[in-house]
Amino acid sequence: MRKLLKRLGSRGITLDAMLEAALELYIGENADRVRDRLKALMLRYLGDINVQSLLMAALLLEENFRVEGDPVNLVADELIGIDIAEYIGGKMALFNFFYYDTNKPGILSELPPFLDDAIGGFIAGCMTKLFEGDWSEWRD
Template sequence: MRTKELLKRLESKEITLEKMLDTAMELYIGEGQEGVRKKLRELMLKYLSDINVQALILSALLLEENFTVEDDPVNLVADELIGINIAEYIGGKMALFNFFYYDTRKPGILAELPPFLDDAIGGFIAGCMTRLFESEADWP
């Protein structure tokens, strides 16, 4: 799957790259917002082209389209597992903490999304933010 195809599928659910960036930046505390956002955009596009990230996000999209779940039942953990796997794949174990931070606060579009997508997108954002700040020492 190409990155553009995945972005189109996400956009059909009103999930855009800009909204994901806005959501990520909503919980960011620090200076250099523009620089962080620019680097984050590059990182997100890189990982949206990764076949493993694509497969996990697409699985959440397909589950939302083909598997009916009322609200977000407490006994549903598959959604969390998708989000955790995306976060850890991109950002390692440290991303797990970011995932739960985003998952409990539900900033931006995360508050509007159904169960599988909010965790998949939350995991994606958490993984990218973790990876970004892990490499902060390499910034010019």
């Protein structure tokens, strides 16, 4: 996980930047508590070999396969983001992925096509996973 975080960091993609982007679109209470839980969840999934593989694929594509802008006929970037989102958060994460992909909060607006969708999918999957299940635990 450290190697992946270092490679992402070399592109300006830090854990804090991902947390900020995630919370920029968060509407609700207990933002500090949400941030703490989201950070733990992100670290958990950054340690998952499947998430690592897909994020590394996006990194390698950016480094070795130059694409000018974000052409409309490029869909591989969207597929990587969707796969990450759904792997972490299930089918409901697909809707979150498009929400983040459309709004491009924080770091997402600064990234090239493969990375903005991969990181957007990661954020969307983690946010979806965070809020599934029993809502009563959020009432404090």
